[in-house]
Amino acid sequence: MRAAQISACGRPPVPADRPAPEPGPGETLVRVRAAPITPLDLLCATGTSYFGVPALPYVPGVQGVGTVGDTLVWFPTSAGMAAGDGSMAALACVRNEDLVALPAGADPFTVAALGLSAVAAHMALTWRGELAAGEQVLVLGGGGVVGQAAVQLSRLAGARRVVAGARSPEGRERAKQAGADAVVTLDTDDVTELAARFTAACDGPVDLVLDPLFGAPAAAASRTLRQGGRLVNLGSSAGETCPLDSATLRSRSLRVLGYTNNELSREQRAAAMTLVAEQAALGRLAVAHEIVPLADAGRAWQRQASGAAGGRIVLSVD
8 A cells, every 4th residue: 555654763754555454353444535744743753752762664644534434534543652553544544432433524634634733722722721702812823733723713612802923924824814813923032022912912811821832922921811810831832941920820820721632531532523523614613734645745744844834734645
């Protein structure tokens, strides 16, 4: 079968012919249609993640969309995190309990681009952040996949105003296209300056901050929160540490919460993925993405890793 294969850590995948996998007990063979190149894929393939060095060679792809018979499904894999192959191949073996049937009308590439990033945005906002209708939300990293999804999902959950922050002009445009009421430029690490920009863009105190950045942006965003406001962190692309001052935390009795998809039960993940796919099928949820043939996986991988892509790259497998 056709596949993209990682043969050496730190190197992009290359086209390869692999034997078709044979499903074991409790597994189903999925005919793959769409496989996104995600940050987790890139990290695992370096061999430097906390999962350790993957067994080589292997087919990457921690999630994908395909068909089982006539049913379109989303599925996760443990490629790069444990022994076994992933979604960047014509066929993939998936545990039966991990398959999520997608609604009629769902586009496989749109769903693949959203995937677990949108699940994280939804669950961080609602389950962890307890977003309520009528609240104001500040989304950091609004140009990324998580951020774009969070802007739209906040609106779908009833937020009255959604403000986004993004670093690059392209990211700011993506946040705007996602529907943010205002977009703040994150081109400095001056916490006081960033806080002033956030305050000017927001309509009074913020109820909830969704933070995939940490670092100076998170510290600045915390200063916009109301008494008892919440900040949910689910990433650290702006820094592993954050200059969050004690006075801000204590004076407003703020709640700083961590989030990871790894904490979700299989049932929670499936329910969230179903909601994401339903909203996508209704045309209410999408993120910037491009579709690239599986044969061009190596070049696409390098573009995604370098930040040169205009959004999430999704490999077309069939």
